[in-house]
Amino acid sequence: MEGSTMSAKELSHEEVVGRATDLVPFLREKAAETEQNRSMLPEVFDRLNNQGLFGITLAPGLGGLGMGLPTHLEAVMETARGCGSTAWLHSLIGNQNYLVGWYPPAAQEEVRAAGGSLFTCLVMGATITADRANGGVRLTGSWPYVSGVDQANWLMLSAHDPDEPKRNLTCLVPKSAVSVTDDWYCLGMKGTGSKTVSLDDEFVPDHRVLCFREAEQNGIPGSAVNDGLLYKTSPNSTVFSFVVASPAVGLAAAAIEDYRGRLKSRTNARMPSAQSEWASSQERLGRAQTQCAIAKATVLDCAHALMEQLEQGQRISVEYRVRYRMKMVEIVRLCSELVYDLFCDAGTGVMMEGNELQRAFRDIHVLRSHFVILPEFAAVNAGRIQLDLDPTGPFV
Numbered sequence: 001m002e003g004s005t006m007s008a009k010e011l012s013h014e015e016v017v018g019r020a021t022d023l024v025p026f027l028r029e030k031a032a033e034t035e036q037n038r039s040m041l042p043e044v045f046d047r048l049n050n051q052g053l054f055g056i057t058l059a060p061g062l063g064g065l066g067m068g069l070p071t072h073l074e075a076v077m078e079t080a081r082g083c084g085s086t087a088w089l090h091s092l093i094g095n096q097n098y099l100v101g102w103y104p105p106a107a108q109e110e111v112r113a114a115g116g117s118l119f120t121c122l123v124m125g126a127t128i129t130a131d132r133a134n135g136g137v138r139l140t141g142s143w144p145y146v147s148g149v150d151q152a153n154w155l156m157l158s159a160h161d162p163d164e165p166k167r168n169l170t171c172l173v174p175k176s177a178v179s180v181t182d183d184w185y186c187l188g189m190k191g192t193g194s195k196t197v198s199l200d201d202e203f204v205p206d207h208r209v210l211c212f213r214e215a216e217q218n219g220i221p222g223s224a225v226n227d228g229l230l231y232k233t234s235p236n237s238t239v240f241s242f243v244v245a246s247p248a249v250g251l252a253a254a255a256i257e258d259y260r261g262r263l264k265s266r267t268n269a270r271m272p273s274a275q276s277e278w279a280s281s282q283e284r285l286g287r288a289q290t291q292c293a294i295a296k297a298t299v300l301d302c303a304h305a306l307m308e309q310l311e312q313g314q315r316i317s318v319e320y321r322v323r324y325r326m327k328m329v330e331i332v333r334l335c336s337e338l339v340y341d342l343f344c345d346a347g348t349g350v351m352m353e354g355n356e357l358q359r360a361f362r363d364i365h366v367l368r369s370h371f372v373i374l375p376e377f378a379a380v381n382a383g384r385i386q387l388d389l390d391p392t393g394p395f396v
């Protein structure tokens with residue numbers, strides 16, 4: 001596929017993460033403008049795309065680097081130190097791009113023939129029921145919160161199977177098929193352009209319709225043309241919890257950096273001393289840095305463990321799915337509470353528009369609201385498996 005100037009040659013984990021790190025000052029400089037734009041800026045898209053950062057886990061046959069989950073997650077942690085909205089799209093689109101490699105070869109060939117660097121949006125929660133059609137399905141309805149739709153060239157939109165309502169079909173459709181409602185006005189993650197899309201009696205052929213759960217259990221059609229673990233077997237809902245958690249780690253790191261700088265400079269006539277001399281603030285900074293390091297290590301250690309299980313040919317058990325998801329939920333909680341604590345201690349100056357700590361505060365609390373990492377569902381299941389009870393609810 002055309003687009004990225006980075007070839008799918010052998011690149012090391014360190015090289016790819018380093019490319020993300022190098023973009024942090026640029027992303028930080030563009031963060032306020034990204035929020036005002038309510039969508040990724042063209043120059044930001046170009047920088048990430050030219051460095052191959054949307055294609056870290058994308059199959060080489062579709063123009064990607066075909067690398068593992070830990071590389072993608074650590075690169076996202078870096079971009080999140082610059083801009084939470086950009087990192088959210090980096091994380092989600094990078095994940096969703098690799099899932100295009102799950103579709104049958106005919107669908108992948110159609111995507112390849114369309115050209116352009118792959119930028120795929122996804123809405124997994126079905127909002128409508130598809131209509132059966134000869135050779136495929138027809139879709140009419142709306143899907144909210146489509147992050148990155150302005151930059152997208154393909155979308156994966158889910159619908160209930162008309163013959164089996166509990167069966168979820170994810171339909172791959174070109175961007176040209178959808179209409180977009182500009183309704184993304186949000187407290188945080190303002191620059192993700194997570195708008196509503198609609199389809200009106202759109203025909204989707206069978207080769208672009210996939211039940212992800214069945215593919216995961218019975219065999220991924222795209223594995224016929226794609227080598228690599230993520231295209232042959234992967235617990236996609238479990239992986240998605242990692243994808244949501246990784247920007248939270250980078251946002252926590254960004255908040256710590258801004259807080260540290262503020263402590264070094266904050267003083268006024270009514271303060272007993274410079275804030276850098278306050279033991280309570282020193283304690284917060286010390287605890288926050290350690291918590292952030294623990295969060296990063298936990299996410300990456302779990303990602304490496306997951307990839308090792310896949311390399312050994314293991315099917316990820318229900319118990320492991322529940323444990324991985326619960327850990328990601330706790331990482332997001334830890335990071336959001338860390339940011340909240342620093343925000344509350346940083347003084348009135350952080351309330352001003354454009355402040356980086358304020359932006360991290362808003363972004364991470366919007367991130368924490370994502371359904372896949374709601375603590376109630378995850379914690380109940382983490383308790384149930386310890387009691388030898390089957391888990392319940394979504395994303396198991």
